[in-house]
Amino acid sequence: MPFPGDDHTGARIAHHRKRAGLTQRGLAQKIPYSYSLLTQVESGHKPASPDLVATVAQALCIDVTALTGQPYVTELQQDRLAELIRPIREALDLYDLGADPQISPRPAPELVAAAQRLCQQVRATKLHDAARDLPGTMAEITTAAHRTPSSELWAALSSTYRTAHDVAVKLGYYDLSTVALDRMDWAASRASDPLLSAVRQYMRALVYFREGEYTIGQRLISSGQGLLEQSPQTRERHAVTGQLHLGASIIAARARDQNAVTTHLAEARSYADRVGEATDVHWLSFGPTNVAVHAVSANVEMRQYGEALRHAADVRIPKDWALSRAAHFHIDQARAQMEAGRSEAALKSVVTARRLAPQQTRYHSGARETIRGLVHLSRRTPDTLDHLAAWVGL
Known part of the structure; x- marks a missing residue:
């Protein structure tokens, strides 16, 4: 039986396909999926996989969110999360206004700790808490960084922008996440931290991955790797390098490039063997566990579900992950x-x-x-x- 109602991804695909003047066969000819699968997805007899949605969005020249229905406003309102988005959007727009005369910021060490707490909240998936605390912290660090500029404060501000990106992505506000990444780059350049800039390129690559633009995603990963050449050979650099390879493996999987997937996972594994579980580096989750998890994700993206489950059986999630x-x-x-x-x-x-x-x-x-x-x-x-x-x- 089909899914109840017509408010599902398949129905949205059908709506936008018709608006583009395409038949089902016409759309099927533009994507690497069969006409049979497309008809089943549109009718609600099969779920729409993320890779299919991204491919269709690219073929129809629309955003993925137009097909997924994100953000899910009804549920966000029920959880009282929707009301927290506007203050974040406004705080992101303060970046170039200089110091706010009405704000008396805390000392720099306290502001750095506050930015770190926001990252911790997101990693612990306390999205309501992070979204509630973020605007005030962002405004306070913005004022402090303009009054007494330092690499430490600019890096902390860049971290709050990253938190804004993470919250926006997890709640389905992809337009806001893009703004947050632009602000992250603005602050990272002032912090003069090539590792932070490389992480930002990695995150940008994932934006294009979600939208089905795999070539651009691969170029951004390469750009991030180039930025790392400005940094000394440290454990932190190795962790970021490994994370870039993991991002590249998933992009390659969506592009159905098995050889590239194998190469990037092998490179990431070699870095993970050197650094161990590096969860303390720019709030990444890089390490042997994340390499194993990405092997699962890559096989899912390539629709090799048996192989994905074989890798999943070997995954052991650390308690503090x-x-x-x-x-x-x-x-x-x-x-x-x-x-x-x-x-x-x-x-x-x-x-x-x-x-x-x-x-x-x-x-x-x-x-x-x-x-x-x-x-x-x-x-x-x-x-x-x-x-x-x-x-x-x-």
Whole structure:
């Protein structure tokens, strides 16, 4: 049976396809997916995978969010998160106005610690707390950096911009995330930190990855690697280099370049063997665990679901690992399990993701499409699945 109602990604694909004057066969000829799959997705008989959505968005010259329906405003309003977005948007616009005479900022060490706490909140998926605290902290550090410029303060300000990007992405405000990355570059250049600038290029690459622009994403990764040449050979540089290779592996997977995926994962693994779990470097999750998790994600992106599950079986998540990354792994695993016909295991993985990171999972388009797929596959919807479907607004 199809998904209930017409407010799903497949229906949006059909709407925008028709607006572009294309038949289903016409669109199928523009994308690396079959006409049969496209018809099933549009009718709601199959979930729309993130790679299909990105490819269709690129073919129709529209944003991915037009097809996914993000941001999910109804749920955001229920969680009282929507009201926190405007203050973040306004705080991002203060960057070039100089010091605010009405603000008396705390000492620099306290401001740096405040910026770090925001990163911790996002990694712990406390999105409401991070979104609530972010605007005031951002405005305070902006004033401090303009009054007494220092690399330390500019780096802290760049960190708050990164937090704004992370919050915006997780809640589906991709336009805002792009603004935040522009501000991050502005502050990183003043901090004179090539590692921070390279991390920013990595994050930009992921923006284009989501939109299906893989060539641009690969160029941004290369740009980030070039910036690293300005930095000495340290553990921190090795961690950022390894993370860039992980980003490149996922972009290559979407581009169906198996050789590049293998090469980038091997390079990342060699750096991980040198630095260990480097979660203390620019709030990355780089290390052996993240390499293993990316091997799963890469195979999911290449639709090699059996291979993805083989790699997933070997993943051991450290107890102190970022909940945001752990939940993302379980969402990827759920997709592979669903596609492999292991619906019960997929449901357990989604439930685990929700337990670890409820807000992130609720607004994750991949999690929502997996739940939709499980609803369709289930002849009799289990109570847990029925509850999940209602929770994400299906």
